[in-house]
Amino acid sequence: MTNCQVADFYPIQKLVAVNNKQIAIAARGVKMVYQSGREIFHALKDINLNIHRGDIQLLMGPSGSGKTTLLSILAGILTPSGGRVNLLGEEITKMSDHQLSRFRLENIGLIFQSFNLFPALTALENVQLALKIKGIKGKKAKEQALSLLSQVGLADKTNLRPRNLSGGQKQRVAIARALTGSPQLIMADEPTAALDSRSGQRAIELLRRLAKEEGSTVLIVTHDPRIIDVSDRIVHLEDGMLLTSSSAIA
Amino acid sequence: MVSIARKNLFEDLPRFLVAQAGIMFAVSLVTIQTGILEGFTGSTTQLIDSTTADLWVADVEMVHLELTKSLLFRQVNIAQKVDGVQKAEPLIMGGGLWLTNIGQLTPLRTFGFDPEGELFRPQTTAGSLRDLKQPYTVMVDESKLNSLNVQIGGSAQIRSLPAKLVAITQNTQSIASSSVVFTSLENANAYIYSAFSSKLDCKLEEEGVNCTTIYEKSDKADSFELAENLETPEPLSSTDAIAYILIKAKPGQDLEVLKQKLEAALPGTRAYTTAQMSKKTKDFWKKRTGVGFILGLGATVGVIVGMVIVGQILYTSVSDHIKEFGTLKAMGAPDGVIYGAIVEQSLWMAILGYIPSMVLCLGLSYWALATEGVIILITPLSAVGIFAITVVMCVGAALFAIQKVTRVDPAIVFKA
Ligand SMILES: Nc1ncnc2c1ncn2[C@@H]1O[C@H](COP(=O)(O)OP(=O)(O)O)[C@@H](O)[C@H]1O
Ligand SMILES: [Mg+2]
Numbered sequence: 143m144t145n146c147q148v149a150d151f152y153p154i155q156k157l158v159a160v161n162n163k164q165i166a167i168a169a170r171g172v173k174m175v176y177q178s179g180r181e182i183f184h185a186l187k188d189i190n191l192n193i194h195r196g197d198i199q200l201l202m203g204p205s206g207s208g209k210t211t212l213l214s215i216l217a218g219i220l221t222p223s224g225g226r227v228n229l230l231g232e233e234i235t236k237m238s239d240h241q242l243s244r245f246r247l248e249n250i251g252l253i254f255q256s257f258n259l260f261p262a263l264t265a266l267e268n269v270q271l272a273l274k275i276k277g278i279k280g281k282k283a284k285e286q287a288l289s290l291l292s293q294v295g296l297a298d299k300t301n302l303r304p305r306n307l308s309g310g311q312k313q314r315v316a317i318a319r320a321l322t323g324s325p326q327l328i329m330a331d332e333p334t335a336a337l338d339s340r341s342g343q344r345a346i347e348l349l350r351r352l353a354k355e356e357g358s359t360v361l362i363v364t365h366d367p368r369i370i371d372v373s374d375r376i377v378h379l380e381d382g383m384l385l386t387s388s389s390a391i392a
Numbered sequence: 393m394v395s396i397a398r399k400n401l402f403e404d405l406p407r408f409l410v411a412q413a414g415i416m417f418a419v420s421l422v423t424i425q426t427g428i429l430e431g432f433t434g435s436t437t438q439l440i441d442s443t444t445a446d447l448w449v450a451d452v453e454m455v456h457l458e459l460t461k462s463l464l465f466r467q468v469n470i471a472q473k474v475d476g477v478q479k480a481e482p483l484i485m486g487g488g489l490w491l492t493n494i495g496q497l498t499p500l501r502t503f504g505f506d507p508e509g510e511l512f513r514p515q516t517t518a519g520s521l522r523d524l525k526q527p528y529t530v531m532v533d534e535s536k537l538n539s540l541n542v543q544i545g546g547s548a549q550i551r552s553l554p555a556k557l558v559a560i561t562q563n564t565q566s567i568a569s570s571s572v573v574f575t576s577l578e579n580a581n582a583y584i585y586s587a588f589s590s591k592l593d594c595k596l597e598e599e600g601v602n603c604t605t606i607y608e609k610s611d612k613a614d615s616f617e618l619a620e621n622l623e624t625p626e627p628l629s630s631t632d633a634i635a636y637i638l639i640k641a642k643p644g645q646d647l648e649v650l651k652q653k654l655e656a657a658l659p660g661t662r663a664y665t666t667a668q669m670s671k672k673t674k675d676f677w678k679k680r681t682g683v684g685f686i687l688g689l690g691a692t693v694g695v696i697v698g699m700v701i702v703g704q705i706l707y708t709s710v711s712d713h714i715k716e717f718g719t720l721k722a723m724g725a726p727d728g729v730i731y732g733a734i735v736e737q738s739l740w741m742a743i744l745g746y747i748p749s750m751v752l753c754l755g756l757s758y759w760a761l762a763t764e765g766v767i768i769l770i771t772p773l774s775a776v777g778i779f780a781i782t783v784v785m786c787v788g789a790a791l792f793a794i795q796k797v798t799r800v801d802p803a804i805v806f807k808a
Pocket of ligand 1: 178204
């Protein structure tokens with residue numbers, strides 16, 4: 143059974159509790175058309191997707207299949223050409239830019255393939271900055287940042303800048319940053335692509351553990367097959383279309 | 393706590409220094425170009441502005457300070473008697489040629505005044521105005537000591553007459569004119585008219601005999617052979633030529649009324665307030681010669697080039713950090729945080745570019761004045777104005793660059 147089929151019969155609001163399991167992320171008929179000059183490119187074609195609360199959901203697919211595009215839409219960073227997206231019961235495709243921005247700040251932690259840390263800031267400051275924009279400042283921010291960094295195993299690296307950290311350590315700083323403010327949703331785009339397999343695996347296992355502790359829903363976009371083990375569910379994207387939804391841990 | 397703006401600035405020190413050098417260059421360009429324009433127009437009138445005269449009486453056809461027809465010395469007496477005039481003093485102005493003792497020629501602008509007068513008293517930095525009472529003594533501007541190749545106590549020649557430097561003044565030299573030489577009325581009369589022979593031309597008119605001195609170029613006009621058997625220059629006679637009559641009004645006089653009285657008493661003249669005289673001269677240089685236009689153009693181009701340079705630097709700087717700003721935006725940071733960081737960064741760049749370039753320009757203007765007599769005028773007002781321009785340039789360019797982050801481009805944020 144695929145989630146997409148279920149989705150077609152139900153209005154989006156009612157889907158929030160299917161099978162007694164709440165749905166954190168729902169996409170309905172999402173389309174994305176890129177236009178460059180005269181050329182039109184259908185990057186996403188009618189995507190329907192449900193992601194359950196507390197799940198570690200993988201979105202896999204070959205390069206160019208539209209994974210980043212879909213993640214951007216689900217995170218409210220990119221407006222789809224058509225369709226609706228519902229996050230935590232709120233329809234974000236109806237929100238204004240300002241509302242969306244606020245929603246992201248309060249509910250979504252983002253993790254990037256190239257970490258996107260601030261090179262001029264230390265590990266501690268990078269995490270503090272995220273807390274600052276969430277309204278947590280001063281001593282409290284420092285305590286929380288230190289605690290998050292020690293949770294990702296970097297208690298002794300807090301004063302190093304990104305350039306003095308290994309790739310795996312950088313991604314762990316990024317995970318700590320994404321966890322600031324305990325967001326209900328965590329979205330990661332190819333988080334292990336820039337890491338060697340050992341540190342990639344370590345980072346993902348860490349992310350899984352912390353997310354499970356917090357009860358966060360995690361969406362990981364990847365084409366790294368080694369992550370499959372840590373996931374609860376997997377969907378495959380090919381040429382802008384979802385293929386199957388399956389439980390990794392059946 | 394964390395100021396991304398400042399941390400970003402100093403993160404890459406070489407890049408920061410290169411950017412600051414560019415901003416410094418741009419600010420200096422603006423400062424120097426506008427300073428030259430200000431200095432030039434200011435220098436053409438500083439002699440006028442330094443007098444304590446209320447009014448200047450000149451021939452009706454006067455064009456600017458250094459271009460006028462002559463009045464007669466006896467008209468000073470007439471002016472002095474006009475009701476409301478406290479003091480009337482003559483000012484002689486003419487050309488001249490300076491011959492150093494190593495045989496170099498320099499054109500001169502000679503001013504003759506009463507060294508014991510009250511209205512025309514250039515500041516001395518050496519010697520005193522009184523010393524000019526002695527025959528064949530002169531005072532020059534300190535900025536011209538080099539080009540006139542003379543030192544205090546030293547001597548040279550003005551045409552065929554000796555000239556001994558007994559005093560030095562400052563802030564009198566117009567960039568637009570020949571080297572200025574100051575001396576007493578008698579000496580000036582001798583220097584200016586030594587190349588001419590004079591004859592008296594008198595006509596019998598209704599009011600009486602009306603005489604004019606007519607000057608003709610003498611045979612010795614181009615001679616630089618030092619004159620022998622020098623006579624002491626004679627006091628001015630009533631028919632000798634002068635350029636201006638400087639007037640000090642009695643306290644409480646309405647200057648407009650006094651102007652009319654003077655013009656009535658002295659047909660063929662016009663009276664100007666010192667400010668009008670200054671403006672007339674300034675306007676001549678600004679509007680009737682290409683100099684004002686060229687310097688104005690230079691200043692305008694300086695401001696534009698400065699803006700473009702600073703704009704580019706700020707734009708590049710914001711672009712260099714575009715991924716970081718995009719990431720902040722993707723995380724949901726309020727626009728205020730992002731704009732605040734960019735504006736703070738541009739303000740730092742403006743301040744850190746402005747201060748050293750102002751120091752540099754002040755040094756440069758000091759040096760230019762000391763060595764070349766060229767005034768690059770940086771007034772407190774223009775310093776503040778240039779700071780404002782710098783801030784506007786930096787913040788404006790940054791705000792322009794901010795457009796790049798008003799929408800997050802997933803392609804930038806998620807790029808590998
Ligand atoms: N801004 C854009 N303009 C035009 N085409 C784009 C744009 N972004 C992505 N694409 C195209 O959409 C397709 C999907 O891209 P993307 O979502 O980045 O795929 P993936 O992350 O799976 O590699 C690609 O073919 C890509 O070239
Ligand atoms: Mg991608």
